[in-house]
Amino acid sequence: MxxxxxxxxxxxxxxxxxxxxxxxxxxxxxxxxxxxxxxxxxxxxxxxxxxxxxxxxxxxxxxxxxxxxxxxxxxxxxxxxxxxxxxxxxxxxxxxxxxxxGDRFPLSSAGDPMLVNPSAENPWEHLDFDPDTGNLTARYDAASGAPSPKGYATVQLLRLDRREGMAEGYRRAYRRIEAFVNAALSEAVIDPDQLAQQLLLADEHGLLHWCFGPVGANLRPFAALRNKAPAAWAACAAAVQ
Ligand SMILES: [Zn+2]
Structure with a gap:
């Protein structure tokens, strides 16, 4: 999302x-x-x-x-x-x-929507991505020690963890993003703006927010980029906000 x-x-x-x-x-x-x-x-x-x-x-x-x-x-x-x-x-x-x-629209006990509204909030505060399966899942909420209730309700309602075609689309987009970062890592000098532009063009599914967020930042090749070229990593992280 x-x-x-x-x-x-x-x-x-x-x-x-x-x-x-x-x-x-x-x-x-x-x-x-x-x-x-x-x-x-x-x-x-x-x-x-x-x-x-x-x-x-x-x-x-x-x-x-x-x-x-x-x-x-x-x-x-x-x-x-x-x-x-x-x-x-x-x-x-x-x-x-x-x-x-359809007409399904779960509400919290306070009467607030339990479905993520992509035009009103950052979906990645509630959702997580699995690069292996391409599925979207509820983000683990460290404060409560449980999956985000809003993320969970959204995944269940839209079946974001069991749609094969969708998951394949996400996996492909992730591989494209990974390939651009890996290509940049093989260069002696990384041009931060060029890499950010390439990634924005490759990101058809809104995944960059996840890749440069708290989870993706610890995964290869994003962690390697942050290590080797902190300025380029920061430029990409800023570009996806
Ligand atoms: Zn759709």
Missing amino acids: RRTHRLALPRRAQSYLDGRAQATAGQPNVERAWKTARQTKALATVVETLQAMTGPRQRCMYCVDSHGSDIEHFWPKGPYPGRAFLWPNMLLCCTECGRFK
């Missing part, structure tokens, strides 16, 4: 959403209103803006492996119709993630 930064909607699309939110306020079911709205130019602009947030490959914001094909309501619009037309509640998602999630 990758932290996604939300862009502002063009004014016309935003005021269309505001109008729809007002018109449907208090309605227990907005499915029809949503279906009608979905055909409009304003919603096409919403999709374009979400695509711009995901980068040139327009990947799903949850798995970051498949193509993001539709608007996803983070708080599902079935049980939470009042959030259907709120821009901060919209993400771009693939059909598979959309199917796994």
Whole structure:
């Protein structure tokens, strides 16, 4: 998963959403209103803006492996119709993630979402990556001595630890990143900016945050890079933030 930064909607699309939110306020079911709205130019602009947030490959914001094909309501619009037309509640998602999630939306005892919101927080605070299997798992939380509950709920809901195609995509991306770092390590002099650029281009799955985070930093070849060329390691770590 990758932290996604939300862009502002063009004014016309935003005021269309505001109008729809007002018109449907208090309605227990907005499915029809949503279906009608979905055909409009304003919603096409919403999709374009979400695509711009995901980068040139327009990947799903949850798995970051498949193509993001539709608007996803983070708080599902079935049980939470009042959030259907709120821009901060919209993400771009693939059909598979959309199917796994459906109307499921676990909440903590305090009423907070247990699903990671990639547009509102850094997913790697809750998730971990296994380079051998390519699976995403819940990050071990040292403070509580247990896996992150939010990470666990997210992995379970989206089945991030048992999707073969997705895992293969992550493994391939990791190998590309590893190969660039290994190639840099074989050079007499490492150009920090060039390496950072290569890695950013190779990172189709948001993995660099993990590679240059607390877990990846202790693994070969990232630990070797930090050892041999601390400035290059620091430049890459800064570039992925
Ligand atoms: Zn997906």
